[in-house]
Amino acid sequence: MADLDRWQYxxxxxxxxxxxxxxEWVLRARVYRRPxxxxxAILVTVVVFSIWDIIAIGRGLWHYSPLYTTGIMLPFGFPLEELVFFxxxxxxxxxxxxxxxxxxxVLTGLRRRRRTREDEDA
Structure with a gap:
């Protein structure tokens, strides 16, 4: 079980x-179709929060448990899992x-069509 703990994150x-x-397909999010x-959108988050984390790690404000991370560290003591999270x-x-x-x-369109039909029936 301890080996699996390292992969939890x-x-x-x-x-x-x-x-x-x-x-992406069921509700047509179309995110992957526009990489x-x-x-x-994601790059801003990655850059801002990576810098934030690196500063916090460097100042000793927080750390990541080696029990729940793979141990793969990026520069400045930044764990791989945190980059993946961002x-x-x-x-x-x-x-x-x-x-x-x-x-x-879709809902708005359905409501609009229903109102139009009700207006025509009235």
Missing amino acids: LLLMGACLALTLPL LRALQ IVIPLCALLTYEAVGYGLD
Whole structure:
């Protein structure tokens, strides 16, 4: 079980991606179909929060448990899992945002069509 603990953080990120992936097709999020736009949105988060984390780690304000991380460290004591987090979570949020927007558009269109039919019947 201890070996699996080291992968918890990355497994959680994988689960987040797996749970939001269907939004691309089911609710037409169209995030993966526009990779440049997704990259632009995610890049800001990666840069800002990576700098934030590196500063906090350097000042000893926080650290990452070696029990729940793979031990793969990037420069400045920055764990690989944290970089993955800064990519995955914004991507999942973007998928969710776009899917909700599409769902609202569909609902609004349905309501609009229903009102139009009711007006015609009246």
